[in-house]
Amino acid sequence: MSLILENKVLAPSIHEFLMEAPEIARKAEPGQFVVLRINEKGERIPLTIADYDRGEGTVTIVFQEVGKTTGQLGQLKAGDKISNLIGPLGRPSPLIEGGTVVCIGGGLGIAPIYPIAASLKAKGNRVISIIGARNRELLIWEERMRKVSAELRITTDDGSSGRQGFVSDELRDLMDKGNKIDLVFAIGPVVMMRAVCEVTRPGKLRTLVSLNPIMVDATGMCGCCRVSVGKETKFACVDGPDFDGHKVNFEELIARQRIYLKEEKIAVERCSRRAE
Ligand code: FAD
Numbered sequence: 206m207s208l209i210l211e212n213k214v215l216a217p218s219i220h221e222f223l224m225e226a227p228e229i230a231r232k233a234e235p236g237q238f239v240v241l242r243i244n245e246k247g248e249r250i251p252l253t254i255a256d257y258d259r260g261e262g263t264v265t266i267v268f269q270e271v272g273k274t275t276g277q278l279g280q281l282k283a284g285d286k287i288s289n290l291i292g293p294l295g296r297p298s299p300l301i302e303g304g305t306v307v308c309i310g311g312g313l314g315i316a317p318i319y320p321i322a323a324s325l326k327a328k329g330n331r332v333i334s335i336i337g338a339r340n341r342e343l344l345i346w347e348e349r350m351r352k353v354s355a356e357l358r359i360t361t362d363d364g365s366s367g368r369q370g371f372v373s374d375e376l377r378d379l380m381d382k383g384n385k386i387d388l389v390f391a392i393g394p395v396v397m398m399r400a401v402c403e404v405t406r407p408g409k410l411r412t413l414v415s416l417n418p419i420m421v422d423a424t425g426m427c428g429c430c431r432v433s434v435g436k437e438t439k440f441a442c443v444d445g446p447d448f449d450g451h452k453v454n455f456e457e458l459i460a461r462q463r464i465y466l467k468e469e470k471i472a473v474e475r476c477s478r479r480a481e
């Protein structure tokens with residue numbers, strides 16, 4: 206059993222949970238994730254470790270209610286317990302030292318890019334962050350990102366905060382101005398990561414992306430999280446989740462993420478019928 210210490214609502218349907226998890230906090234590194242199950246009958250879902258405190262023995266996860274399990278999770282309160290929380294899973298992000306790194310977080314991707322940006326800063330890199338969301342209300346963790354960035358740039362689709370446009374537009378401007386950049390790290394919706402990779406591809410600017418295919422066991426056995434990277438087949442749960450964005454087959458990833466849409470819709474309907 207794992208205890209929820211805090212459920213903070215960051216924006217409509219976006220929650221920040223502080224979880225008691227000393228074993229996970231002790232070993233967690235930026236880029237890794239947990240898999241949780243709400244109860245004995247619950248499905249397993251992966252969520253990124255957005256922050257951790259080894260001293261307090263806590264981990265922070267940030268999630269959006271998009272379906273049955275995240276919807277149920279959002280209903281839980283401080284003091285409630287979930288059946289299982291396992292981790293840290295996946296490989297820690299490969300980080301460089303003493304360079305200039307652009308950290309890009311789109312939507313929910315802002316939370317998982319935070320520990321990466323913080324760690325890059327601690328390793329003596331100059332961190333330029335670009336965070337973006339549909340609108341100001343959905344822009345999360347702005348202050349946290351400001352603290353770990355030498356420069357913070359903001360974009361919103363509707364212009365309600367920062368520049369009107371996409372994070373990839375801001376990146377293009379940054380590159381056009383001749384800024385020397387050693388690495389770009391992008392996390393967010395797949396279409397956003399793909400757009401970022403198209404901006405960096407012509408100049409062969411190294412770009413890492415964090416992939417989020419459907420995962421079940423998250424230990425490399427079921428094959429569900431299969432992704433194509435270059436000519437190789439990789440399992441995102443054990444080989445990633447970070448990969449060289451210029452080699453990722455994003456079209457296949459998008460198609461595989463949508464495989465169970467019909468079943469996911471039925472699960473939500475059954476769940477809300479039961480709650481009536
Ligand atoms: P459903 O209605 O079941 O699914 C909605 C969509 O979510 C699906 O169409 C599918 O694309 C995706 N999804 C469903 N089941 C899974 C699954 N078992 N594994 C992965 N994706 C699934 N979301 C966050 O909000 N915050 C995070 O920090 C975060 N980190 C992630 C890290 C990794 C490594 C991965 C692989 C995914 C991460 N996700 C994160 C996505 C999150 O796991 C899904 O949003 C969640 O599983 C949806 O469950 P659901 O039952 O509420 O929705």
Ligand code: FES
Pocket residue numbers: 419420421422423424425426427428429430431440441442443
């Ligand atoms: Fe089963 Fe990765 S989730 S192999």
Ligand code: MG
Pocket residue numbers: 248272273274469472
């Ligand atoms: Mg589900």
